[in-house]
Amino acid sequence: MPQPQDYQTLLPVIVLAVWACALLLLDSFLIQRKGLTACLAAAGLAITLGLTLSQIGRSSSGFSGMVVLDGFSTFINALQLVSGLLGVALAYAYVKRMGIERGEYYTLLLFSVVGMMLMAQATDLIVVFIALEMLSIPLYVLAAFNRTQAASEEAGLKYFLLGAFSTGFLVYGITLVYGATASTNLSAIFAAASSTSNLLLTIGAALILVGFGFKVAVVPFHMWTPDVYQGAPTAVTGFMSSGAKIAGFAALLRVFATAFPAIAADMTDILWALAAVTMILGNLVAISQTDIKRMLAYSSIAHAGYILMAFVPYGNPAVAPVSIAAGLFYLAAYVITNFGAWGVVIALEQPDGKGLQISDYSGLFWRKRGLAVAMTVFMLSLIGFPPTIGMVGKFYLFRAIIDGGFTGLAIIGVIASLVSAFYYLRVVVNMFMREGEQKIEREFWLDLTWGAAAFLTVAISLAPGWLFYLASAAGLR
Amino acid sequence: MNFFTEPLTLLTFFPLLGVLLLLFIPGGQKNALRWTALAVSLITFVISLWVFFLSGLYDASNPDLQLVARHPWIQVAGWNIEYHLAADGLSILLILLTTLLTPISILSTWTAVEERVKEFMVFFLLLETGMLGVFVAQDLFLFYIFWEFTLVPMYFLIGIWGGPRRIYAALKFFLYTMAGSILMLLAILWLGIQGGTFSVPQLIEQGGIPANIQWWLFIAFAAAFAIKVPMWPLHSWLPDAHVEAPTAGSVILAGVLLKLGTYGFVRFNIPLFPEATLKAAPWIALLATIGIIYGAAVSYAQTDIKKLVAYSSVSHLGFVMLGLFALNPEGLAGAILQMINHGISTGALFLLVGMIYEQTHTREFKVYGGLWKLMPVFGTLYLIVSLSSMGLPGLNGFVGEFTILLGAWGAGQSGVFYWGGVWFAAISALGVIMAAIYILYMFQKMFMGPQGEVVDEVKKHGHSLRDLNWREIAVIAPLILLIFWIGLYPAPFFDLMAPSVNKLAETFSAAALALR
Numbered sequence: 001m002p003q004p005q006d007y008q009t010l011l012p013v014i015v016l017a018v019w020a021c022a023l024l025l026l027d028s029f030l031i032q033r034k035g036l037t038a039c040l041a042a043a044g045l046a047i048t049l050g051l052t053l054s055q056i057g058r059s060s061s062g063f064s065g066m067v068v069l070d071g072f073s074t075f076i077n078a079l080q081l082v083s084g085l086l087g088v089a090l091a092y093a094y095v096k097r098m099g100i101e102r103g104e105y106y107t108l109l110l111f112s113v114v115g116m117m118l119m120a121q122a123t124d125l126i127v128v129f130i131a132l133e134m135l136s137i138p139l140y141v142l143a144a145f146n147r148t149q150a151a152s153e154e155a156g157l158k159y160f161l162l163g164a165f166s167t168g169f170l171v172y173g174i175t176l177v178y179g180a181t182a183s184t185n186l187s188a189i190f191a192a193a194s195s196t197s198n199l200l201l202t203i204g205a206a207l208i209l210v211g212f213g214f215k216v217a218v219v220p221f222h223m224w225t226p227d228v229y230q231g232a233p234t235a236v237t238g239f240m241s242s243g244a245k246i247a248g249f250a251a252l253l254r255v256f257a258t259a260f261p262a263i264a265a266d267m268t269d270i271l272w273a274l275a276a277v278t279m280i281l282g283n284l285v286a287i288s289q290t291d292i293k294r295m296l297a298y299s300s301i302a303h304a305g306y307i308l309m310a311f312v313p314y315g316n317p318a319v320a321p322v323s324i325a326a327g328l329f330y331l332a333a334y335v336i337t338n339f340g341a342w343g344v345v346i347a348l349e350q351p352d353g354k355g356l357q358i359s360d361y362s363g364l365f366w367r368k369r370g371l372a373v374a375m376t377v378f379m380l381s382l383i384g385f386p387p388t389i390g391m392v393g394k395f396y397l398f399r400a401i402i403d404g405g406f407t408g409l410a411i412i413g414v415i416a417s418l419v420s421a422f423y424y425l426r427v428v429v430n431m432f433m434r435e436g437e438q439k440i441e442r443e444f445w446l447d448l449t450w451g452a453a454a455f456l457t458v459a460i461s462l463a464p465g466w467l468f469y470l471a472s473a474a475g476l477r
Numbered sequence: 478m479n480f481f482t483e484p485l486t487l488l489t490f491f492p493l494l495g496v497l498l499l500l501f502i503p504g505g506q507k508n509a510l511r512w513t514a515l516a517v518s519l520i521t522f523v524i525s526l527w528v529f530f531l532s533g534l535y536d537a538s539n540p541d542l543q544l545v546a547r548h549p550w551i552q553v554a555g556w557n558i559e560y561h562l563a564a565d566g567l568s569i570l571l572i573l574l575t576t577l578l579t580p581i582s583i584l585s586t587w588t589a590v591e592e593r594v595k596e597f598m599v600f601f602l603l604l605e606t607g608m609l610g611v612f613v614a615q616d617l618f619l620f621y622i623f624w625e626f627t628l629v630p631m632y633f634l635i636g637i638w639g640g641p642r643r644i645y646a647a648l649k650f651f652l653y654t655m656a657g658s659i660l661m662l663l664a665i666l667w668l669g670i671q672g673g674t675f676s677v678p679q680l681i682e683q684g685g686i687p688a689n690i691q692w693w694l695f696i697a698f699a700a701a702f703a704i705k706v707p708m709w710p711l712h713s714w715l716p717d718a719h720v721e722a723p724t725a726g727s728v729i730l731a732g733v734l735l736k737l738g739t740y741g742f743v744r745f746n747i748p749l750f751p752e753a754t755l756k757a758a759p760w761i762a763l764l765a766t767i768g769i770i771y772g773a774a775v776s777y778a779q780t781d782i783k784k785l786v787a788y789s790s791v792s793h794l795g796f797v798m799l800g801l802f803a804l805n806p807e808g809l810a811g812a813i814l815q816m817i818n819h820g821i822s823t824g825a826l827f828l829l830v831g832m833i834y835e836q837t838h839t840r841e842f843k844v845y846g847g848l849w850k851l852m853p854v855f856g857t858l859y860l861i862v863s864l865s866s867m868g869l870p871g872l873n874g875f876v877g878e879f880t881i882l883l884g885a886w887g888a889g890q891s892g893v894f895y896w897g898g899v900w901f902a903a904i905s906a907l908g909v910i911m912a913a914i915y916i917l918y919m920f921q922k923m924f925m926g927p928q929g930e931v932v933d934e935v936k937k938h939g940h941s942l943r944d945l946n947w948r949e950i951a952v953i954a955p956l957i958l959l960i961f962w963i964g965l966y967p968a969p970f971f972d973l974m975a976p977s978v979n980k981l982a983e984t985f986s987a988a989a990l991a992l993r
Contacts, residue, residue, distance in 0.1 A: 366593075380629070385655075386622040395618070399666045407663070414659035421655055425632075425648060433636040433644050468553045 002063060009062030009069040012051045012077060013117045019044035020110035027103030034101045035092070041106035042088045045113065049081040065185055066124040075328055075474035076120035076250040079335060080243060084113040086339045086449055087239030093443035094235040094346050100146050108138035109239065116247035123258065125174045125184040125208075128251050132170065132215070135247055136163050139240055143232040149353075155231025162214060162224040170211025176204030177259075189259040205260050205267060209252070209274075216248035218308060219278040222301045226289075229297035234349055237293065238342030241300045242335045249307055249331060253324060257314050257476055264315020271312045272409055278305030279416035287423045292345055292358050295423060296338075299382060302420060303334055309413060310397060313404030325472040326393075326400040332467060333381070333393035336460070340453025341378040347371060347441050347450065355438060361427055362436025371440065372431045374454035379424040381457045384417050389460045396468070483546040484528040485562040488572075489609045491521045492579075492602040499602070504595040511587060514598035518580040518605065525576040529569055540976035541565060542615065542678060550619075557674045561616040566977030567743055568612045570813060570970065571736055574820045575612065577955065578732045579605045582725035584952045585828050589724055589835055590638060597638060601725065604630040608733050612740065617665045617675040621658070624701075624737065628654055631726065631734060639721040646714075646721035653714040657704035664697035668749075681748045688752045695753035698746050699761075705738030708761075708798060709768035712791045719787035720840075724831025727783065731790055731827060732820035739797045739816055743809065743981070747801070751984055754804070759897045761802045762885070766901045768795030773911035777918065782830050782840045785919055786823060789866065792908055793819045799905055800881035804893050804985040808884025809978045810971055815877030817970070818963060822866040822874055825956040829859050832949050836942055837931050842922050846929030852944045856924050858953055863920050865960045867912040873963035882906055893985070 007014065023044065027037050052074060061068045087109055095101040115135030122128040140163060144156020178184055180200035181192035193201055213221040229237045260267060282302030289295040310327025313319040348355040348364075365372035381390030394417065401410045430436070460467055495517030502509050528544065529535045535543055542563035551558040564572060583601060590597050607630065610623030628651055636647030667690075669675045672683055686694065704711045715735075719727050747754050772792030779785040797819070800812030833848075833855065834840055849856040861872070868874035882902050889899030923929075935942055945953075963970060 385629070386625045391622075391625070395662070395666070398663065399670060402663065402666050403670050407667075410663055410666075411660075414663060418652065418656050418659055421652060422648070425651060429636060429644055429648065432633060433647070465551050465553050468551065468556065472553065 005060060006062035009060045010067055010118075010121065012048045012055070013114055013121065015051060016044060016048045016110060016117065017114045019048070020107055020114060023110065024104075024107045027107060030103065034095075034103050037103040037106050038088055038092050041110055042085055044110060045081050045084045045088065049078060049085070052077045052081060061123070065187065066127050067118070067121045068123045069121060070476060071474040072250075072254070072324075072328075072476045073120040075470060076246060077117045079246055079332055080113055080116045080120070083239065083242040083246065083335050083339065084109060086453075087235065087243070089445040089449045090238050090339070090343055090346055091235035092445045093441070094233070094349075094446070097351055097441065098146060098233060099351065100233065102145075105142070105145060108142050112138040112142070112239075112243065116243050119247040120250040120254070122251065123186045123254070125177065125186070125189075125255070128255065129167075129170060129174065131247075132167065132211075132251070135244065136167075136215075139236075139244060142236040143228055143240070145236060146233045149231075151231035152233060153231075155228045158224055158231075159228045166211050166214030166221065169207050169214070173204045173207030173209075173211060176200050176207065180204060186255060186258040190261065193260065193262040201260075202263050202266050205256070205263060206270065208255060209267075209270065212248050212252045213274065216245050216252070216304045216307075217301045218274050218304050219281045219301065222278070222282070222304075225301055226294045226297040229300070230291060230293045234293065234342060234346050237297075238339055238346070241296070241342070242338050245300070245304060245307075246331055246335065249327070253311065253314075253327065254476060256311065257320065257324065261315050268312055268315060271308060271314075272406065275305050275308040275312060276409060276412045278302065278308060279413055280305075280419075283416045283419040283423075286420065289423070290358055292356055292361070292427070295358065295427075296341060296345070299420070299424075300338070302416065303338075303382070305416070306394070306397060306413060307331060307334070309401055309406075309409060312401065312406055312409060316404055319400065319404040321472070321475060323400040323404060324476070325468070325474065326396045328471040328474055329464075329467060330393040330397050332471070333389040333460075336453050336456050337378050337381040337388070337390055340374060340450045340457060341382070343446055343450035343453065344371060344375045344378065347446055348438060349441075350439060358427055358430060360436070360438055361430040362434040362438075364431040364436070364438060367438065368440050370451065374450045375431060376428050377454045377457050379427055383421045383424050385421075387458055387461050389457045389464070392461045392464045483544075483562070484524075484532065484534055485544050485564060485613050486546050488521065488524050488528055488576075489562065489606060489613055491524060492517060492605040492609075495521075495602045496599050499595060499599050502595065504593075507591070507594045510594045510598055511583070514602060515580055515583050517602060518576075518583050521605065522576040522580055525573055529564075529573070535564070535569070537566070537569075537973050538976055540980040545615075550616075557669075558618045559616045559674075559676055560619060561676055562613040562619075563615045563678075564613055566974035567813065567981070568740065569973055570817050571733075571740055572609060572612050574736070574817050575605065575608050575733050578728060578820060578824055581824070581828070581952055581955065582728045584948065585728065585831060586723070586725045587948060589831060593637065597634070600630040600633050601729075604634070604729060608729075608737065611737050615677045617668065617677060617680075619675075620677075621662060621665055624741075625655075625658060627734065627737065631730065634726040635718060635722045638723040638726070641721075642717070643721045646717040649714045650718040653704055653711075657701035657711075660697040661701035664694045667694065677745065677749070684751075686750065691750040691753040692756065695746055695750040695757060698741065698749075699757070702738040702741035702746065703764075705741070706735060706794050706798065707738070707791065708764050709771050709791060709795070710764075712768070712772075715790065716784050716787040719790075719827075720781060720783045724827060724834070727827040727831070728824045731786070732824035735790065735794060736816045736820060739794065739801065739812070742798070742801055743813070747804070748981060748984070754802070755893070755985070758802045758804060758888070759894045762799055762888075762894050762897055762901045765795040765798035765802070766905050768792065769799070769905050769908035770911070773908050773915060777911070777915040780841050780843050782842050782919065783827070785842075785915065786826050786830070789912065789915065790819065790823055792912065793823070793866075795908070796878055796881050796905065799885050799901060802893075803881070803884035803888035804982060805884050805887050805891070806975075806979050806982045807880050808888060809982055810974055811877055811880025811882075811884055813974050813978065814963070814967065814970055815874075815881055818865070818873045818877040821956050821959050821963075822862055825858075825862040825953055825960070826866060828953055828956075829855070829862060832945060836940070837935055839931060839934075842919050844929050844931045844934075845923040846926045847924070847932070848929075848942070849924040851928075851932065851942050854944045854950070858945070858950075858957060859924070860920065861957055861960060863916045865964070867916045868909050871964050873960045873967075876963060876967045878909060
């Protein structure tokens with residue numbers, strides 16, 4: 001019989017799930033007023049965010065150890081809810097402009113956030129699997145939301161097929177791990193794995209890594225990313241590129257740090273190689289892109305590589321907490337910068353699909369100062385250049401990596417950043433140093449999103465102390 | 478909290494105040510924008526004079542870091558990052574050079590920059606804050622932020638207001654410089670982790686970095702600084718950046734930005750990694766000597782004035798590097814003075830080139846000729862600056878180069894240069910002669926002989942070449958004054974840096990002897 005404590009552990013997730021169901025019902029009565037649906041969705045996210053923040057400092061376990069509430073999950077969930085809110089803000093005017101304003105958009109977004117939050121709290125591989133499906137299925141639908149456009153349909157289908165494929169790996173991995181340890185509970189797996197080390201467990205863990213690798217778009221499991229990011233409605237892409245990545249990394253981190261420290265020696269090399277290949281390939285391929293959505297897609301692949309760096313020393317108890325905190329900080333930095341950049345992309349996108357080439361950004365600064373300055377800030381932040389949060393994030397991350405003794409990986413990381421400067425600066429070159437015309441969409445929530453993101457990108461870099469503190473306090477239970 | 482009453486904080490961030498002011502002035506009011514930017518940069522200059530001389534807060538006879546502004550900044554999660562500014566004899570002259578060259582450059586843009594004046598001035602003042610920050614930061618994290626930040630405004634200055642190939646040049650400048658600094662970033666992180674602090678004076682005091690690791694850290698730091706200097710063979714971004722940059726950009730680039738590199742060597746590499754420095758000294762001296770000769774030789778082959786001056790910078794900064802790694806008081810002091818000299822002479826040369834370019838729109842000096850008769854004032858000033866650049870006794874360049882060669886000779890004899898001995902000094906001295914050749918060659922082509930075709934070209938457009946006006950003379954006058962002052966009576970300049978330089982050199986006199 002579930003105890004009150006069980007519900008408390010999962011309270012924000014439950015509230016949001018109920019809210020999403022209610023909204024789905026309510027929406028069918030709000031035929032002409034889809035704007036209201038958006039407001040209600042935002043209200044639900046805000047209330048859940050309040051609940052999540054009220055849980056800071058609490059730590060408990062629920063439903064017979066299936067889920068957990070700790071500093072780590074609170075940090076991740078707050079981040080997820082913020083990206084949910086930003087996702088609503090990006091979509092609000094965008095769906096109207098594109099002629100795809102339907103209430104289900106927001107409901108699906110809420111369900112996806114529920115899955116993402118559950119993912120951060122899961123301490124049982126079965127719950128991880130359920131959460132993953134819960135976050136993915138709404139995203140498949142959202143990717144295909146602009147169904148009159150072939151590209152959007154293709155994106156949805158491609159995402160679905162490859163998503164299903166990757167889930168297969170995950171489930172197979174879970175099966176092997178169960179076979180090796182006779183449990184799906186993370187702590188139980190840890191206990192069983194410490195006594196016996198066997199090949200089955202290692203293969204299982206590797207397959208789980210493959211499954212998550214697809215979700216967070218790590219090379220060589222990244223093939224779907226550019227097409228899906230390009231084809232999906234831009235507001236969905238913005239949300240997906242942050243939310244799905246956070247969730248995937250959160251689960252990966254918890255599963256590996258809790259269940260698999262015993263096989264860290266094997267995993268470290270694999271993670272090292274994946275991170276290196278992802279950073280290099282993501283950044284190199286991004287150079288040749290001419291479409292801003294594809295460029296940002298490859299950029300997001302490259303950043304998955306940077307975040308993956310934080311996982312490499314997970315088996316070293318002296319460094320792991322610092323490295324996890326660095327990963328969380330980097331995720332937060334990435335979310336802020338990334339949403340800002342997608343906001344700018346949305347501001348320039350036209351209903352007929354124009355305005356998405358990098359050359360369409362030519363001369364933007366001389367027409368719309370604020371937008372171009374904001375975009376410059378985001379590009380510098382993605383390079384890791386001061387004074388932006390991206391630079392502080394990289395500083396923190398590389399420090400953890402060097403501390404863990406992986407100087408070689410850090411060198412690859414900084415060289416990859418140098419390569420990335422080339423394509424990010426191309427956007428800046430176009431905005432400032434070339435002439436051009438473009439139509440720009442002005443809309444309050446959109447302007448607020450990129451404006452606030454740009455402000456935070458710079459401001460947090462000057463006073464990053466509190467975010468460091470939160471990230472380093474966000475330990476695993 | 479007396480954060481904003483701290484002299485160096487005030488000095489460093491005062492230009493930012495100007496940026497804020499500029500943002501409130503509409504872009505169409507070009508003169509208001511120019512005057513505001515000029516006033517702000519002049520006040521910054523006055524503040525720098527006040528801080529170092531008038532206020533009595535700075536004691537030039539004290540070798541240590543002074544005017545310290547130090548606050549904890551990021552102190553969580555094992556980080557120990559401070560907001561830490563200070564100045565000493567190694568940086569004081571460079572700070573003054575920065576605050577002097579900025580208003581001069583701004584004044585030089587009065588008629589040269591007609592479009593997008595507001596943005597130009599904003600980037601210029603941002604650049605000033607960045608440069609000042611590099612010279613006063615004593616925390617590696619803070620230093621790194623300022624160091625990287627200087628790239629951004631300069632990148633825009635070249636890329637927006639530059640010549641036809643400006644985008645290529647701007648990107649090359651950015652990527653080259655960044656390539657060096659990312660390696661430095663890793664070295665900074667290593668130092669921060671091992672030393673438990675990012676504070677430079679504290680790290681120097683702690684010392685004790687194993688010799689083999691020092692070597693790698695030295696290389697990582699040197700990569701960043703050598704590209705900025707630029708040392709041969711990492712110099713290829715410089716001619717492009719100079720040729721494409723607008724005049725004021727070139728002045729600051731040559732005058733101050735290159736000095737960030739040489740300053741980096743003397744502030745970080747040499748005191749932080751003394752063993753590695755001794756080991757590297759002959760190699761750096763070798764590269765410096767090659768740079769001196771190579772830069773001079775390539776200069777002679779140029780027909781574009783700006784390109785010629787750019788390659789001559791490679792040669793001149795070779796002297797600075799040679800002096801720094803002589804590691805004795807003469808070498809160090811000469812090198813620091815030569816940084817200032819190069820800023821003054823090359824800055825003035827770029828200003829003069831900009832003034833003639835505004836009228837003729839060409840920098841090919843072969844189409845000039847016989848200008849002396851038409852523009853006697855311009856000719857006189859150009860001659861003085863050229864002679865200063867090639868190191869004529871009585872002008873500033875001579876003092877610096879002579880002291881450096883003295884130091885390099887001494888270093889060769891005392892064994893700092895190992896296998897190189899006195900050869901570096903001997904070969905480098907040839908560079909002075911070569912400088913005379915390429916500079917006089919350019920001067921002759923421009924000012925002597927029959928009238929060049931450019932004069933007719935200008936006439937075709939209904940103008941005739943005019944001599945300098947009062948604004949232009951005012952722009953150049955302070956630099957001419959300094960050229961004579963340093964040339965005839967350099968003692969006050971040496972006195973300002975002597976205590977700090979001697980302190981730095983002391984660590985090496987003992988070490989060098991012990992090694993032999």
